[in-house]
Amino acid sequence: MKRDMNVASSKDSTTGDVPIVKATRLVKQVPMGDTLLTILHGVDLTVAKGETLAIVGASGSGKSTLLGLLAGLDVPSEGEVWLGGANLTTLNEDGRARVRGNLVGFVFQSFQLLPALTALENVMLPLELAAKPDAERSATEWLQKVGLGARLSHYPKQLSGGEQQRVALARAFAGNPQLLFADEPTGNLDTATGQQIVELLFELNRAQGTTLVLVTHDSQLAARCHRHVRIAAGRIDQDDAA
Numbered sequence: 595m596k597r598d599m600n601v602a603s604s605k606d607s608t609t610g611d612v613p614i615v616k617a618t619r620l621v622k623q624v625p626m627g628d629t630l631l632t633i634l635h636g637v638d639l640t641v642a643k644g645e646t647l648a649i650v651g652a653s654g655s656g657k658s659t660l661l662g663l664l665a666g667l668d669v670p671s672e673g674e675v676w677l678g679g680a681n682l683t684t685l686n687e688d689g690r691a692r693v694r695g696n697l698v699g700f701v702f703q704s705f706q707l708l709p710a711l712t713a714l715e716n717v718m719l720p721l722e723l724a725a726k727p728d729a730e731r732s733a734t735e736w737l738q739k740v741g742l743g744a745r746l747s748h749y750p751k752q753l754s755g756g757e758q759q760r761v762a763l764a765r766a767f768a769g770n771p772q773l774l775f776a777d778e779p780t781g782n783l784d785t786a787t788g789q790q791i792v793e794l795l796f797e798l799n800r801a802q803g804t805t806l807v808l809v810t811h812d813s814q815l816a817a818r819c820h821r822h823v824r825i826a827a828g829r830i831d832q833d834d835a836a
Contacts, residue, residue: 615641621672648816651825666690699766703781736764756787
């Protein structure tokens with residue numbers, strides 16, 4: 595389903611609703627020697643609240659770069675990104691971080707756990723940084739939900755890859771985000787473990803009613819999402835509702 599994103603307002607032009615993510619005319623360029631390499635070419639995209647969206651494409655197509663811009667982890671060379679109604683491109687890094695802290699959870703391919711912290715401390719940390727009440731209780735409950743109630747005091751090096759990704763899922767959902775960004779969440783896992791993580795991810799996502807934006811090269815994982823956007827050479831060449 596093609597989306598017309600030429601309007602500059604943060605509201606959807608057909609429904610009047612504010613999408614949870616909106617990107618207009620995104621360009622991302624990075625220096626390469628004496629020239630600029632263009633990774634994204636004028637990308638337009640909206641994500642409605644409650645959607646599950648898979649961003650797919652070959653390696654080097656720009657899908658992870660797009661995810662980073664949508665999440666405010668990076669800034670575009672041109673264009674605008676709106677997240678939860680806030681224009682990220684008008685904010686500094688502290689401002690973008692505040693928006694992310696209020697709205698967003700992350701799951702990464704490389705887990706991104708702090709090695710000096712236990713599983714419980716890794717889940718507690720973002721809750722404490724956001725001054726959430728009862729951080730230890732909440733983190734404990736989420737680790738129990740992902741099947742790690744007996745591993746609270748274990749450090750990442752003492753956990754398998756699948757267990758580390760379960761910690762990452764608990765950390766992502768513990769803050770009750772409205773939006774979850776997942777970048778190749780099964781990329782470092784074997785097939786069987788990856789399938790278990792996928793089932794857990796979608797189970798938690800359904801239970802929490804979270805909007806999910808998922809970057810993957812795995813067609814079976816992408817098929818679990820209601821909508822698919824394909825990127826080729828830095829441009830969206832397909833946007834379908836499944």
